[in-house]
Amino acid sequence: MVITAPYGAGRSADHEACGNGAKVKKGDVLVEFDNTTVKQKLAQDQSALKSADAEIQQSRAAARLKEEKDLTDVMTADYDVRKTRMDASKEEILSVIEGEQAKLKVADAEQKLKEAESQAQSGSFFGSVR
8 A cells, every 4th residue: 555645745665564564453553753843843833823813913003003193183273274274363353442542542532622612712720810
């Protein structure tokens, strides 16, 4: 009977009990394979898997950082818009207040002029001396 090993099983080493034409019983070891190559390949594949997992984790972390940066940028832009709007409305209010203050100053000056004219016409000190 011909015995075949699976692909990549490693080198085979014939067992002593299995000579050419020897009689064997059920359960006898016929062939042993050297699994050093398979173990090395497994170690390499496990190392590659760990490396790929680390790259995935790094990519996920970078994506989270970008997401957080994008969120921060949006919040900063929103704050800037709100602040700019508030500053703009403050300017409108200040302009109205400054305008009203100017009107009050004009009214005060006009009142002082009227008072001065009234005093001048009523015969204040100079009017009584004449």
